[in-house]
Structures are given as C-alpha cells and as structure tokens.
Amino acid sequence: MSPRKAAALRDGDGGQSLREHLIAAAERLISRRGTAGLTVRDIAREAQVADGVLYNHFAGKEELLALALHAHVENVERELGELPSRAGAGTVEDNLRAYIAHGVALHAAIMPAFAGLIARPEVLSLFAGLPNPVGTGLGLRVALAGYLRAEQDLGRLRREVNVEAAATMIVGACHELVLPGLLFHGSAAPPVQVPPGFVDDLVTTVLNGIGPARTR
Amino acid sequence: MSPRKAAALRDGDGGQSLREHLIAAAERLISRRGTAGLTVRDIAREAQVADGVLYNHFAGKEELLALALHAHVENVERELGELPSRAGAGTVEDNLRAYIAHGVALHAAIMPAFAGLIARPEVLSLFAGLPNPVGTGLGLRVALAGYLRAEQDLGRLRREVNVEAAATMIVGACHELVLPGLLFHGSAAPPVQVPPGFVDDLVTTVLNGIGPARTR
Amino acid sequence: MSPRKAAALRDGDGGQSLREHLIAAAERLISRRGTAGLTVRDIAREAQVADGVLYNHFAGKEELLALALHAHVENVERELGELPSRAGAGTVEDNLRAYIAHGVALHAAIMPAFAGLIARPEVLSLFAGLPNPVGTGLGLRVALAGYLRAEQDLGRLRREVNVEAAATMIVGACHELVLPGLLFHGSAAPPVQVPPGFVDDLVTTVLNGIGPARTR
Amino acid sequence: MSPRKAAALRDGDGGQSLREHLIAAAERLISRRGTAGLTVRDIAREAQVADGVLYNHFAGKEELLALALHAHVENVERELGELPSRAGAGTVEDNLRAYIAHGVALHAAIMPAFAGLIARPEVLSLFAGLPNPVGTGLGLRVALAGYLRAEQDLGRLRREVNVEAAATMIVGACHELVLPGLLFHGSAAPPVQVPPGFVDDLVTTVLNGIGPARTR
DNA sequence: TATGAATGAGGTTTCATTCAT
DNA sequence: AATGAATGAAACCTCATTCAT
Numbered sequence: 001m002s003p004r005k006a007a008a009l010r011d012g013d014g015g016q017s018l019r020e021h022l023i024a025a026a027e028r029l030i031s032r033r034g035t036a037g038l039t040v041r042d043i044a045r046e047a048q049v050a051d052g053v054l055y056n057h058f059a060g061k062e063e064l065l066a067l068a069l070h071a072h073v074e075n076v077e078r079e080l081g082e083l084p085s086r087a088g089a090g091t092v093e094d095n096l097r098a099y100i101a102h103g104v105a106l107h108a109a110i111m112p113a114f115a116g117l118i119a120r121p122e123v124l125s126l127f128a129g130l131p132n133p134v135g136t137g138l139g140l141r142v143a144l145a146g147y148l149r150a151e152q153d154l155g156r157l158r159r160e161v162n163v164e165a166a167a168t169m170i171v172g173a174c175h176e177l178v179l180p181g182l183l184f185h186g187s188a189a190p191p192v193q194v195p196p197g198f199v200d201d202l203v204t205t206v207l208n209g210i211g212p213a214r215t216r
Numbered sequence: 217m218s219p220r221k222a223a224a225l226r227d228g229d230g231g232q233s234l235r236e237h238l239i240a241a242a243e244r245l246i247s248r249r250g251t252a253g254l255t256v257r258d259i260a261r262e263a264q265v266a267d268g269v270l271y272n273h274f275a276g277k278e279e280l281l282a283l284a285l286h287a288h289v290e291n292v293e294r295e296l297g298e299l300p301s302r303a304g305a306g307t308v309e310d311n312l313r314a315y316i317a318h319g320v321a322l323h324a325a326i327m328p329a330f331a332g333l334i335a336r337p338e339v340l341s342l343f344a345g346l347p348n349p350v351g352t353g354l355g356l357r358v359a360l361a362g363y364l365r366a367e368q369d370l371g372r373l374r375r376e377v378n379v380e381a382a383a384t385m386i387v388g389a390c391h392e393l394v395l396p397g398l399l400f401h402g403s404a405a406p407p408v409q410v411p412p413g414f415v416d417d418l419v420t421t422v423l424n425g426i427g428p429a430r431t432r
Numbered sequence: 433m434s435p436r437k438a439a440a441l442r443d444g445d446g447g448q449s450l451r452e453h454l455i456a457a458a459e460r461l462i463s464r465r466g467t468a469g470l471t472v473r474d475i476a477r478e479a480q481v482a483d484g485v486l487y488n489h490f491a492g493k494e495e496l497l498a499l500a501l502h503a504h505v506e507n508v509e510r511e512l513g514e515l516p517s518r519a520g521a522g523t524v525e526d527n528l529r530a531y532i533a534h535g536v537a538l539h540a541a542i543m544p545a546f547a548g549l550i551a552r553p554e555v556l557s558l559f560a561g562l563p564n565p566v567g568t569g570l571g572l573r574v575a576l577a578g579y580l581r582a583e584q585d586l587g588r589l590r591r592e593v594n595v596e597a598a599a600t601m602i603v604g605a606c607h608e609l610v611l612p613g614l615l616f617h618g619s620a621a622p623p624v625q626v627p628p629g630f631v632d633d634l635v636t637t638v639l640n641g642i643g644p645a646r647t648r
Numbered sequence: 649m650s651p652r653k654a655a656a657l658r659d660g661d662g663g664q665s666l667r668e669h670l671i672a673a674a675e676r677l678i679s680r681r682g683t684a685g686l687t688v689r690d691i692a693r694e695a696q697v698a699d700g701v702l703y704n705h706f707a708g709k710e711e712l713l714a715l716a717l718h719a720h721v722e723n724v725e726r727e728l729g730e731l732p733s734r735a736g737a738g739t740v741e742d743n744l745r746a747y748i749a750h751g752v753a754l755h756a757a758i759m760p761a762f763a764g765l766i767a768r769p770e771v772l773s774l775f776a777g778l779p780n781p782v783g784t785g786l787g788l789r790v791a792l793a794g795y796l797r798a799e800q801d802l803g804r805l806r807r808e809v810n811v812e813a814a815a816t817m818i819v820g821a822c823h824e825l826v827l828p829g830l831l832f833h834g835s836a837a838p839p840v841q842v843p844p845g846f847v848d849d850l851v852t853t854v855l856n857g858i859g860p861a862r863t864r
Numbered sequence: 865t866a867t868g869a870a871t872g873a874g875g876t877t878t879c880a881t882t883c884a885t
Numbered sequence: 886a887a888t889g890a891a892t893g894a895a896a897c898c899t900c901a902t903t904c905a906t
Contacts, residue, residue: 002884003883003884004885005885040876041874049891051894056890060876061877119250128400141392162421165417165420173385176357176385176387179354179391201380202381205382208377210379210423210425255900265867268904466766472880473879483890484889487880550831551764595858597849598858601824604824605821607827612786615766616773633809637817638817638854640857641854641857642811650905653869654871687896688896699871703898703900704869708898
C-alpha cells in the first residue's frame with residue numbers, strides 16, 4: 001500500500017523521510033568539507049542511496065544544496081545556543097564576550113559552507129528565499145545591534161554611539177579571526193584558536209575606545 | 217635558431233616572458249570575473265595562446281592560479297595607493313578613515329578572487345608559500361596594527377589598548393561591509409556602497425568606545 | 433473482499449478496467465503530442481494512477497504503447513467516419529475526393545504517432561501482431577483498391593487498369609501532402625492545409641491521366 | 649607544430665579532418681541503423697575516437713546529426729545517380745519509371761534517417777538551414793514537377809494537367825511503397841521489393857488515367 | 865618551445881522498471 | 886491489486902591535462 005522505503009531508511013534511520021535524510025546527508029558533508037566540490041554522487045553515497053533519488057525529492061542539486069545550507073546554519077545555531085538577548089542581565093562585558101564567542105564559532109562553521117557558493121548565485125537566491133529566521137549568520141549583526149540599542153535605552157551604553165557601527169566592528173572582528181585559518185589551513189583546519197585574552201581586549205577596546213580622550 | 221615564440225608575444229607584447237604574459241592574462245580574468253568557473257581555456261584564450269602552453273611554464277592550473285591571485289592582490293594594492301603609514305601626520309581620525317576606505321575597496325576587489333578558492337587548499341597553500349610581502353590583504357591588518365602602535369608611541373592613542381584588537385575590529389568591519397553584497401548580489405554586484413557617515417561613525421566608535429565611562 | 437481499485441477508477445470512470453483506462457490515457461497523449469518523448473510517468477499521470485500499475489497490466493511500456501497506438505488509429509478512423517464503400521453511389525469524382533480528404537486527415541493524425549516508433553521495432557511488431565481489422569491506415573489503400581475494383585465491375589472505371597497501382601498513387605499523394613509539414617514544422621504544426629483546388633486536380637489527374645493520348 | 653592527430657586518423661584514414669571523420673562515422677551509423685537511438689558514444693565508438701572529441705568540432709550532438717543527415721542524403725543521391733532531367737530524351741514512360749525507381753530507393757534510404765528526428769525539431773531546423781541543393785528528398789517532387797512541365801512544353805504531356813498534382817501522386821506512390829516495409833520490418837528490413845510490373849502499372853495509370861473517358 | 869586537437873574521467877540529470885508496503 | 890519511492894544504467898556534456906607535430 002505504501003511504496004517502498006529506501007534501504008538506508010529501512011535499517012535504523014526510520015524516523016525521517018528520505019527527503020529529510022538527504023538534506024541531513026548533504027548537511028553532514030557540508031559541515032565536514034564545505035560546500036565546494038560537492039557532487040550529487042557524493043551526497044547520494046553519503047546518504048547510502050541511489051544516484052537518482054534526489055530528483056524524486058528536489059528540483060535538482062541546487063534546491064537540495066540550498067536546503068542543506070539552511071539546515072546547516074540552523075544546526076550550528078542550535079548547537080551554539082542562545083545569545084544574551086535580554087539587555088540589563090549580566091554585565092555588558094560578559095554579554096559582548098558571549099557575542100564574540102558566538103560569532104567566531106558561527107563563522108568558523110558556516111563560512112566554508114557559503115564560500116563554495118559565491119559563484120553559484122542560484123543556490124544562494126534559493127537559500128535567501130527560504131523561511132529564514134536568523135539567516136545567513138548575517139542575522140548576528142542585527143541581533144547584536146538590537147542588543148546594543150536595548151542597553152543604550154537602559155543607560156548602560158552611551159546614547160550617542162551608532163550601534164550599527166559598533167555591531168559591524170564586533171561582528172567584523174569575528175570574521176577577521178576566522179578567515180585566515182579558513183584560507184590557509186583549508187576547511188579541515190583545526191578549530192579556530194583565539195589567543196587567550198584577545199576577546200577581552202576586543203571588548204575593552206570597543207567599550208573604551210582607543211582615543212586619548214572622548215571626542216565629540 | 218632561437219626557440220619559437222608564442223604568437224601573442226610576437227606582436228607587441230615582446231617585453232614579457234610568456235610566463236608573465238599568462239599570469240597577467242589570468243589576473244585580468246580574476247579581476248573581471250573572480251576565480252570561480254575559470255577554466256584553463258578561458259585563460260589561454262584571454263592570453264591569445266594555445267591551450268597547452270601553460271603546462272610548459274607552470275606545474276598546472278593551480279600554480280598559475282596561485283601566481284595570478286598574487287598578482288591580483290599586488291595590482292589592487294598598487295592601485296589603491298599608499299596607506300598613511302607615517303604616524304603623527306594628519307589627524308588620527310583621517311588616517312583611520314583612510315584605512316577603512318582602503319580596506320573596503322581592497323576586500324571588495326580581492327574577496328571574489330579568494331572565494332572560489334576556499335575549497336581548493338592546494339591553490340591557497342601555493343599562494344601562501346609565495347614570497348608575499350603584503351600578502352593576502354591580511355597584510356592590511358598588520359599594517360594597521362603597526363600604524364596604531366606608532367601612534368601609541370607618539371601619545372596620540374592610549375598606551376594600554378591592544379592595537380591588534382583594534383586593528384582586528386577595524387579591518388573586520390571592512391569585511392563585514394563587503395561580504396553581504398558579495399553573497400547575495402553575485403560578483404556582478406554594484407560596487408559596494410557604504411552609507412554616508414558610516415565610516416565616520418566607525419572611526420568615532422573605535423576612538424571613543426561605546427561604554428558609559430572608561431573602565432580599567 | 434474484492435481487490436483494491438485504482439483511485440482513478442473509483443470516482444467516475446468505473447465502467448472500464450484499469451487496463452482500458454491506461455490504454456485510453458496513453459491514446460489521449462499520443463493524439464495530443466505524438467509518440468515521441470512519451471514517458472511512462474506521463475502516461476501514469478494522465479491516467480491519474482500510480483507509476484507502477486502499468487506493470488500489473490502490461491508486459492511493459494512497449495505493449496501499452498502498441499495497444500494505445502492501435503486505439504489511436506481506431507479512434508481516428510471512427511471520427512473520420514465512413515468511406516464511400518458502396519460503388520455506384522454518387523459520382524466517382526466525389527468518392528475519390530472523399531477518399532483523399534479522408535487520407536489526408538488520417539495521415540495527419542496518425543503519422544506523428546508512428547513517427548516516434550519507427551526506431552522501436554518491438555513496439556511496431558507488437559502493434560502489427562494485434563488483431564487489426566483496418567490497421568495502420570494501410571487499410572485505407574486496401575479499402576480504396578476494393579472500391580475502385582467495384583467501380584470497375586460497374587463499368588465506371590476502365591477494366592484494364594491496375595487498381596492497386598491507382599490506390600497506391602492516391603494514398604501516396606495523401607502521405608506526400610502531410611509529410612513535409614510534419615518534418616519541418618514539428619508536431620505542433622498548423623493543421624495541414626491543402627491548397628484549394630488541389631484535391632480536384634489530383635482527382636482529375638488520376639481519372640484522365642497526363643499522357644497525350646491513351647496508350648495501350 | 650601541428651597538434652596531435654586522432655589515433656583513428658593516424659592509421660589509415662589520414663586524408664580527412666576529424667570533423668569529416670566524425671560526420672562520416674555518424675553518417676555510416678545513420679545509414680545502417682537510422683537516426684533513432686543514436687548516442688554520442690555510439691558515434692565516438694564508430695569513429696574510434698574519445699567520447700569528448702565531438703565537442704571540439706561541433707556545437708553538440710544536434711549539429712553533428714544535422715550534418716551527418718545532410719551527408720547521408722547527399723551520399724544516397726550520389727549513389728542513385730542522375731535523374732532524367734532533360735525532357736524530350738527517351739520516352740516519357742521510361743523517364744517516369746526512372747523517377748519512380750529513384751524515388752523508391754531514395755525514400756527507402758532516407759526515411760529511417762528522418763524518422764528518428766521527427767521528435768527533434770532542433771536537428772531538423774539545423775538541417776533545413778544547411779546549404780541544401782536537393783534537400784530532404786522533397787527535392788524529388790520539385791524535380792519531377794519540373795521535368796513534367798518541360799515535357800508539357802514539348803507537347804509530350806497534355807497542357808491542361810496540373811504537374812504538381814501529378815508529381816505529388818507519383819512521389820507519394822514511392823512513399824507508399826516504402827513505408828510499410830519500414831514500419832513493419834524495422835530499418836533492418838530487406839531491401840524494398842516492388843512487385844514486378846508494378847512500376848509499369850503506375851506509369852500506365854498516371855499516363856492514361858483510370859476514368860472511362862477523358863473528362864473536361 | 866608552441867600548438868591545439870585528443871583524451872577520458874567525471875558531472876548532472878532522466879526514466880523504465882522494481883518492489884516493500 | 887495499487888502505490889509511488891527507490892533504483893541504477895545510461896544519456897549528454899565539460900574540462901584539466903597530454904602529446905604528436
């Protein structure tokens with residue numbers, strides 16, 4: 001009555017549909033090797049499934065990649081846990097440290113996924129079209145700006161600063177900490193190592209500035 | 217009898233070796249279309265040279281790409297001109313603005329080149345192995361940190377700040393300003409538009425910080 | 433408990449067996465798009481039936497196609513109506529005109545169906561093996577020859593002519609009027625347009641001949 | 649100095665370019681098996697050449713097929729030799745017999761080639777765009793009509809007959825003689841056998857007509 | 865040494881058929 | 886008996902690299 005189930009689902013993985021199984025397999029590969037050089041055959045093999053199945057469930061490679069990318073971002077964000085979104089709780093320093101740690105880990109995990117797709121706008125626009133709560137990790141900047149503004153409202157940050165500028169610098173610093181390792185050790189790089197104390201220094205810098213005295 | 221010269225060199229371009237000619241052609245393509253989807257045939261055609269020559273001068277596509285990438289970064293940096301390396305000259309604000317403008321332009325120009333290669337560690341390690349004075353645009357951070365330290369020595373920036381942290385944030389902000397356009401508008405994106413006043417806000421923020429009062 | 437019925441038969445189409453339902457669906461597609469590029473999935477979808485059913489009722493795609501082709505020829509002939517089989521009725525000219533009109537319409541309708549199969553002898557021999565009263569439209573020639581012979585017997589056509597030869601020429605002319613449009617305008621060609629008066633000229637020619645005087 | 653030659657050309661077939669070699673190989677297959685089910689691999693194998701070569705010489709499979717089809721028609725026409733184009737020479741009967749023999753042989757040879765392409769309009773329009781003197785065998789009808797008109801001018805055929813109609817019937821008869829064998833014995837059919845005397849009967853019929861007396 | 869055609873592995877996709885449910 | 890997802894061979898095409906000339 002019901003149609004046949006894929007061998008891969010029959011033994012053990014029975015809880016999900018093959019569609020989900022395929023997305024999960026692709027996500028696994030993305031998280032392992034990034035998005036570049038990923039072939040349909042790789043994905044089918046990882047899913048232990050025939051080459052052609054994917055076309056029973058997706059319009060093509062591109063749709064699957066977009067969905068897997070989405071799943072990857074979601075997985076990473078789930079693993080990283082909540083951001084300190086409630087202003088006023090804890091110290092600002094601690095909260096900023098949390099944002100930075102989050103940003104470094106997030107970018108380390110998702111940049112290899114996006115990198116291989118810069119040249120494939122179709123996948124990226126499919127991705128952009130997905131219901132995408134937090135999104136591309138770009139959401140981080142928005143979230144951070146929101147947090148900063150809330151702290152401003154509470155008086156724990158100065159009123160006159162441009163929170164967008166601050167958020168840009170902080171999130172940018174996370175990129176900057178991740179990129180070199182990505183470029184020069186490959187996606188099989190050791191987990192990013194931020195020198196001890198460096199995050200503290202970032203936070204101090206952003207809070208106090210580097211100028212000799214307050215201008216303006 | 218001297219060995220045959222490539223047709224492309226015979227007329228007009230006689231000053232360079234074919235090796236240099238090929239690197240230049242590849243660089244031209246990289247700067248036009250980025251690194252993704254670039255075939256050796258494209259390069260040979262751009263160089264007006266037979267498909268196979270490249271193997272007489274390079275170990276393979278990868279070596280040529282690494283060298284062309286290097287040339288590309290050098291070209292971009294040459295075109296962008298000098299950075300305010302002499303501390304003490306002009307105002308710190310102006311100098312920081314110059315660094316940021318430089319960084320945005322630099323990353324906008326070189327990120328499409330690197331993007332297509334994140335997944336090809338071979339090219340990137342060849343690149344990393346090149347005698348690479350300024351390098352990957354990562355040089356920018358080093359240069360900026362040096363500048364900041366010099367200003368510290370002159371007393372125009374506070375002694376206790378970690379200039380590495382500051383440089384990381386500033387250069388990171390440049391990444392952050394460039395990346396989204398790259399990802400979601402393709403490499404045929406409009407030239408990056410930083411909102412007016414935003415660079416000023418970045419500078420102000422980094423100089424003054426965002427905290428309510430100086431800590432530490 | 434009787435065996436399950438296909439969904440498509442349950443509502444409304446209950447009069448036929450699923451076998452007949454499938455043949456009808458395939459015939460519909462053949463008459464719409466010809467035989468080329470027809471997939472079993474197309475047929476199943478047209479029949480609103482699961483992909484696999486067809487293998488419960490036919491040896492495979494080929495048998496189904498052969499039967500659908502047969503049905504298609506039958507349908508077309510039914511729609512075209514009766515041929516003037518009774519010699520002596522009407523004028524010979526009118527009757528020949530009717531045969532030609534019939535032949536043109538018949539070939540226009542069935543040639544796209546056969547065209548996609550010339551290269552698939554299996555289907556065609558299955559088709560040829562079917563109890564095939566009128567057959568492949570080749571029946572037309574037989575019918576026409578029969579009619580001509582009957583008119584001969586009535587003295588309305590000359591005794592000594594070879595009715596097979598005449599029938600061959602007349603039916604052949606129908607092919608010839610249909611083929612070019614088929615080849616060079618695709619099966620989405622406009623319905624065959626025979627220039628006005630041309631059928632008359634064919635009839636006149638076949639009746640009177642083209643020679644200057646009766647030979648033999 | 650010159651590039652490498654294909655292995656297949658090196659031993660023995662050296663006179664032609666690989667482009668010609670490929671067209672010839674495809675033509676060979678077309679003449680053997682018709683056009684349907686012909687894969688690029690088949691062609692490459694027949695040409696004893698690597699799978700990918702064809703794309704160095706043609707835009708794709710379609711262009712090659714169109715050219716091979718063209719070559720096939722040319723070959724067949726060359727082998728069949730000249731048609732009696734000079735009116736007035738020989739007897740009209742003999743000339744018509746020659747046309748019919750030619751037409752039967754021609755269609756027997758080229759119809760399997762065209763049949764497989766009815767569903768691929770792209771190939772057919774490429775073919776139609778080729779410089780195509782005689783063309784698709786459709787040229788035969790034009791040539792025959794021309795010949796008939798010339799005989800009319802000489803008074804060997806009656807003035808008032810529509811030569812187009814006559815040509816249509818005669819060429820159509822050739823189709824009709826060829827088609828059934830094609831459909832029901834496959835392209836590996838025995839060479840078409842026209843019953844002895846049948847061609848004579850066709851000629852007699854077309855010259856004298858079948859009517860009891862000259863009408864009009 | 866330059867040439868550029870030849871090579872062939874490997875990419876994405878289609879589709880007739882099978883088969884667990 | 887019906888279902889429809891799974892299967893996997895095979896289609897067309899690309900492209901880095903080789904190599905006879």
